[in-house]
């Protein structure tokens with residue numbers, strides 16, 4: 336765990352303040368204190384809570400945030416395009432373990448996405464067993480035909496190329512081309528494929544919430560730290 340008893344340079348580098356090799360220089364340039372006493376020895380072993388940098392406590396050793404993902408950014412560390420991580424503060428971008436998204440949203444999907452550097456949490460939240468409720472606002476190319484809510488709620492809808500039916504999903508009609516959908520799985524392009532299976536096409540998709548975390552009050556690209 337990042338909050339273990341370890342060398343000052345190991346704390347600083349895992350939290351993105353500097354690299355291990357830059358640590359000596361960092362301690363000369365910034366006032367790094369252990370229990371309020373300035374240190375110059377990068378090898379000194381301490382707990383996270385003992386260290387301050389220029390009078391500020393260190394960034395948390397574990398981080399979970401909810402972001403309002405804007406359009407045209409990708410939830411990947413390696414795909415082409417603008418990576419969602421480029422929207423994080425530079426120091427957080429250098430953390431090790433890396434901050435990663437919990438699941439993914441398509442590049443053109445906006446809204447609630449959780450990010451964390453806690454690999455175990457990430458694994459738990461993305462497990463099919465977790466059945467976390469995700470709420471989407473969906474704008475459709477064509478008017479609803481009428482039976483969609485029933486089809487989605489049936490627990491019998493099988494997406495193209497799959498064998499296992501989807502778990503029941505709820506759909507609330509706001510207008511004939513704008514609905515709110517609640518799903519508890521995270522299959523590939525699930526919402527778009529659900530509407531494809533009933534002869535429609537999604538033209539805009541916004542995730543309002545992921546579990547208990549919503550994007551209310553967050554502008555596109557804004558995020559807040561959450562307790563999870």
Ligand code: URA
Nearest residue numbers: 441444524525526527
């Ligand atoms: N369903 C989709 O089709 N796309 C997303 O980004 C999320 C859910």
